[in-house]
Amino acid sequence: MNKVKTYIEESYQELFHKVTWPTFAELQSSSVIVMVASVIIALIVFGMDSGFRFIMENLYKLSN
Numbered sequence: 001m002n003k004v005k006t007y008i009e010e011s012y013q014e015l016f017h018k019v020t021w022p023t024f025a026e027l028q029s030s031s032v033i034v035m036v037a038s039v040i041i042a043l044i045v046f047g048m049d050s051g052f053r054f055i056m057e058n059l060y061k062l063s064n
Contacts, residue, residue, distance in 0.1 A: 022030070
């Protein structure tokens with residue numbers, strides 16, 4: 001039980017005295033970067049999916 005108490009105390013000390021928390025402006029800019037990257041990745045996946053669908057549809061048409 002002593003180890004659990006020590007772990008909680010050390011975790012508290014680290015979170016409130018050693019961690020540097022980002023400012024609100026830093027959080028906003030990071031959020032914008034994540035949203036833009038998510039949209040770009042979604043568009044890339046959409047393009048790959050559409051291309052694969054086009055290829056497969058044409059292959060199926062050739063086999064009929």
